[in-house]
Amino acid sequence: MSSVTVHAPATIANLVCGFDVLGLALNDPYDVMKLSISETPGIRIQHNDVYNLPTIPEQNVAGVSLLEMMQELDSHYGFDLVIEKHIKPGSGLGSSAASAAGVVVAANHLLGNIFSKEDLVRFAMAGEKLASGVKHADNISPGIYGGITLIRSIFPLDIVSLTAPPMYVAVVHPQIEVKTSDAREILRKEVLLKDAIKQWGNIAGLVAGFMKNDYGLISRSLEDVIIEPVRSMLIPGFDDVKKKSVDAGALGGGISGSGPSIFMLCEEKNTALKVEKIMKDIYDNTGLKYHTYVTTINNEGIKVEVNNH
Template sequence: MGKKIKVFAPATVANVACGYDVLGFAIDSPGDEVVVELKDEPGVEIVAITGDGGKLPTDTTSNTAGVAMQQLIKKTDYEGGAKVWLHKKMPLGSGLGSSAASSAAGAFAMNQLLDKPFTSAELVPFAMEGERLACGAAHADNVAPALMGGFVLIRSYAPLDIVPIDTPESLYCTVIHPQIEVATKDARQILKKDIPLTDAVTQWGNVAGLIAGLYRKDYGLISRSLQDVVIEPVRSLLIPSFGEIKAASLKAGALGCGISGSGPSIFSLCQHQEVALEIAHIQAKIFADMGVTSETYTSAINQNGPIVMK
């Protein structure tokens, strides 16, 4: 593999409506790039960061990619270190797994350079430590799909049990990111600590229905299951016109529409690419009419995870 590598890791949609902290999937774009070069001296050195507006630290212990790489090195007999150039190709605080993409890219690149001592699933705990740094919780619903690609279920955190989920080939996603920032830590703090049993039962049923729908390629079941009665009612208050966006997306043919991660990005799952593109246009116009600029991304479910770039 040599001593230097360039890696792209994709953005991700976490929670997927009913699956708070246990469901996520990868999309084709945006994402993050890292260039990693091995060095003889121990330690991870972040040489430069671009695309972050000067907001991210180059101190390795305070950077998600650096933390993930350090955690990986500790589990090997590698005695050297690495230099890192991080290129942010996605907005910060977007709800699209920005910190996870950096963590995943760093861990994947280091693993490649060390002749792949770990599988993609085995890289997840290293990247989760980057998430712990970013938002105070080592959740895997972003880093697991970012590293493994596709649709992923986190069945358990203790012990960690990650399950890849089959996805229909014609399933497409539209994501819109309005120029509004919602910090993950803040979005977690506003959540209710207790929920009624009836809501919990509804949510369990929707998670099970969504998984079954994906496996069976039953778009009606997928659509009926993309309902969140626990998290969305609270977090949607942080996103202007969320209700209007969701209603317009469903009317245009979306299977479901919800908050991507902690927001403010909104995702919509669709059965056809043409519908996904039309929904992107509709959503962007609603935000534009409010005077809010936005970016839209449309793709199939990314099955690759990180890739080595030339």
């Protein structure tokens, strides 16, 4: 086996109230990455997309993640990587995490799955640090584990896979860029105890709602009193999308990652399609370009295909 192709999914981090601790994988969109193992040492990266991302390994999130993994390998392998990104960088849909997680899953497969999923998250976090300045795992974990994940702790890593009832996800990605590092800068460094208590209740309620297949509890818990009030100011049309989507029957939702994408969880597909129409109407009126997706939770995570030569 000398090469594999992986589909690395978009992910939604935070899930409204779970800043840096909750995330889920989507079935659409996803990046396509082809990784080949080589006798020639070093990492060579080629991009087949329009985003003009760096190809020097130390400056590329996939390259940095692979370098982190290679530090724990005895042998001097080389890798050739071709990336075709469909998750736009700066979209809030885990573009950097898809690159970081996708490459380590691919490499692990080529090496005979010698590393655990937790190891892979650890390697891929190096890519997230390059992208945002912070080692966070809320996008990487659902990509690697599939479904919805809870990051109980980063140091040491403690990742919990959560079960959840079937849900549809409507997403709108306004074509503006919100850099994760900038979106972190504007956050308050201190929060009121009463806000923290409310947030803890919502996070616990959301996790319990997922585990108990309780749509009502999920809906009541999709509330963020700490991060969203600050970050939503960066996203035109946010309040309008949220209010009208919930009025149309969405369970709730909010900012995907650090934005600008907005997501809404829905119990039924036809509700998600109604929500998508609301999103389109709102952004048609703003004159901003946008993309929408109606998709479902990806319980498999990164998909690996072996290339037969």
